[in-house]
Amino acid sequence: LxxxxxxxxxxxxxxxxxxxxxxxxxxxxxxxxxxxxxxxxxxxxxxxxxxxxxxxxxxxxxxxxxxxxxxxxxxxxxxxxxxxxxxxxxxxxxxxxxxxxxxxxxxxxYRVAGGGGFFNRPEVRRAISVIRGGAVSAGGDQAGSAEGGGAGQAGAVVADTVAAILSGLGWTPEPPVGAGAVRESWESLSALHTAAEAFASRHPAGSLREFAEELKQRAERQDVPESAxxxxxxxxxxxxxxxxxxxxxxxxxxxxxxxxxxxxxxxxxxxxxxxxxxxxxxxxxxxxxxxxxxxxxxxxxxxxxxxxxxxxxxxxxxxxxxxxxSARRTAAHCRLCGKALTTGAERSLGRCRACPSDVDLELLEALRQWRTAVVEEQSADRDKKLPAYVIATDATLQALAEQRPSSADALAAIPGIGPRKLDDYGADLLAIIGGHTAGHSVAHSTSAADPAQD
Missing domain, CATH: 3.40.50.300 (P-loop containing nucleotide triphosphate hydrolases)
Incomplete structure (x- = not known):
């Protein structure tokens, strides 16, 4: 037309x-x-x-x-x-x-747009019901946490209160691994948490009752809050x-x-x-x-x-x-039993769930400490808290601690290690992995030699 x-x-x-x-x-x-x-x-x-x-x-x-x-x-x-x-x-x-x-x-x-019926989802209805109950219990004009909190702090209290409510319903700050119903439920509750933070930013003196009323009005006009x-x-x-x-x-x-x-x-x-x-x-x-x-x-x-x-x-x-x-994956089969890998988590680790983990716990902890240090350094440079998953996800660290790559090519085959991360962090990761691998080899050789000396 x-x-x-x-x-x-x-x-x-x-x-x-x-x-x-x-x-x-x-x-x-x-x-x-x-x-x-x-x-x-x-x-x-x-x-x-x-x-x-x-x-x-x-x-x-x-x-x-x-x-x-x-x-x-x-x-x-x-x-x-x-x-x-x-x-x-x-x-x-x-x-x-x-x-x-x-x-x-x-x-x-992430969030999947176009999913209808947000306010009819069971977890959303339950969360809103608990929020309304908390607003009634608070009973005042403020958020309900009167412990030293003035009107100017009320909005922040609302956000904290909603976070506590959602945590009681199974929400966590970090998203779960994998997709499906658990992920969809997390997305819904995360959207409510984001809405609470946005409310607190717009209404520094707002109350939990006012936030509950806002959710009611949004539900009536199907104004679905978006997760971050x-x-x-x-x-x-x-x-x-x-x-x-x-x-x-x-x-x-x-x-x-x-x-x-x-x-x-x-x-x-x-x-x-x-x-x-x-x-x-x-x-x-x-x-x-x-x-x-x-x-x-x-x-x-x-x-x-x-x-x-x-x-x-x-x-x-x-x-x-x-x-x-080209794809970085070198194989779509378990490195231990040869079974085809079907899920993202299995492909990240390079083994199926049925096979035992051969993770080096000391190396895994060292990698976590390295990630924490990098996050703190880059957060300070940006003057903004950087999510840990941006540096390396838990699944990537676990795969590193299990497979213990000893070269740049082997490191690049680990899911989550792209060309840029290989350039930025490859030398550090190989040094950490190599140090622990060498340490374990020395310890193993010494313990094996002791009985012979006896």
Missing amino acids: LTRFADRYPDATVLRLPRTYRCTPEIAGAANRVLAAAREGVALKSQRDPGPAVRVMAYDHEQAEADGVADRIAELIADGMPPSEIAVLVRMNAMTEPVEEALAERRIP GVTLSSLHSAKGMEWQAVFLVGLVEGVVPHSSAKTDEELAEERRLLYVGITRAKDHLQLSYARARSMGGRVRRPSRFLITLDAAGARTAASVASKPR
């Missing part, structure tokens, strides 16, 4: 709005190239200063794509970008699962939204454009949908596809839109990085 509006109403005045204050010139240029191939749309003119290059990435299979995206997200967070300013956009909601798993392995918080995590969303649900960094994944033929798109108009609509996804990004944009669904699977073709974009970008300044990136 809108694309043919001027034809239908020839007397109408057409006002073109080509300026964009959201996207960098690089992102606006990528969006323009997508529509230019179909000779439609208005060419965007960015009013922003130049930004980072748009990245076009090819991966061997879908899990490698998810790992690559998660590693890049971890780098952005390490550089100070809030997780809530990052989004991963897909053509269909079912495509988020590998990315969810990869983010969960790295303990990066990476957003996973379909392209359709992302309309009208914006983030500092956007990752468009799964860009293969049959997905974008969808296999059901046959006519020129249907294909044009698919092209516009990709355009919408591209223009959700303000500063960073990465588009990617996996050559196969699984390792060794049937080869798939990249989206025709992506090929056009990549070819156009290759002729400009080096604004698109299109070099293939």
Whole structure:
């Protein structure tokens, strides 16, 4: 209707709005190239200063794509970008699962957009009921913690009180490993915790009763609070939204454009949908596809839109990085029994759950102490608390303490150790692991020699 509006109403005045204050010139240029191939749309003119290059990435299979995206997200967070300013956009909601798993392995918080019925979820209803009960028990105008707390401290007390309530219902500050019902419940409670902190920031003298009333009003208008995590969303649900960094994944033929798109108009609509996804990004944009669904699977073709974009970008300044990136995993089978590894946690450790752990507990503790020291140092430099998972997740540390890599190549094969972390921390990690391995070898040799001397 809108694309043919001027034809239908020839007397109408057409006002073109080509300026964009959201996207960098690089992102606006990528969006323009997508529509230019179909000779439609208005060419965007960015009013922003130049930004980072748009990245076009090819991966061997879908899990490698998810790992690559998660590693890049971890780098952005390490550089100070809030997780809530990052989004991963897909053509269909079912495509988020590998990315969810990869983010969960790295303990990066995330939320799946478009999930209906937030306020009807059992854990949310129970939490709100307990919050209301606490507000009634408090009985006053303030948050209910009168111990030395004046009106100016009430908002902070509200946030602390809600955190305590949610903790009693199973919520923890750090997200659980893995996806599924447990993760979804954590996301819901985390959203309520974020809402409480936002309320405390807006209303320093606010009370728990006022926060409970705000939740009631939000439920009536279905104003769902958002958790402070990476957003996973379909392209359709992302309309009208914006983030500092956007990752468009799964860009293969049959997905974008969808296999059901046959006519020129249907294909044009698919092209516009990709355009919408591209223009959700303000500063960073990465588009990617996996050559196969699984390792060794049937080869798939990249989206025709992506090929056009990549070819156009290759002729400009080096604004698109299109070099293939292979999976870092060296095997998809247990290193002890050879059984196929099916979950993210198993792949992180390189063994199935049935096989015993051969973790070096002393080495694991040394790695944790190293991570704590790095977090404290980088937090001081940024004047902001840095999450520990940004440096290395618990699963990555466990894998290091079990597999004890002795070279850069072996270290790079550990999930969670990307090229940047290898450059930044590789020497330190190898030194810590090598020191403990050498110490154990000396101790073992000495204990073995003692009986012979007797």
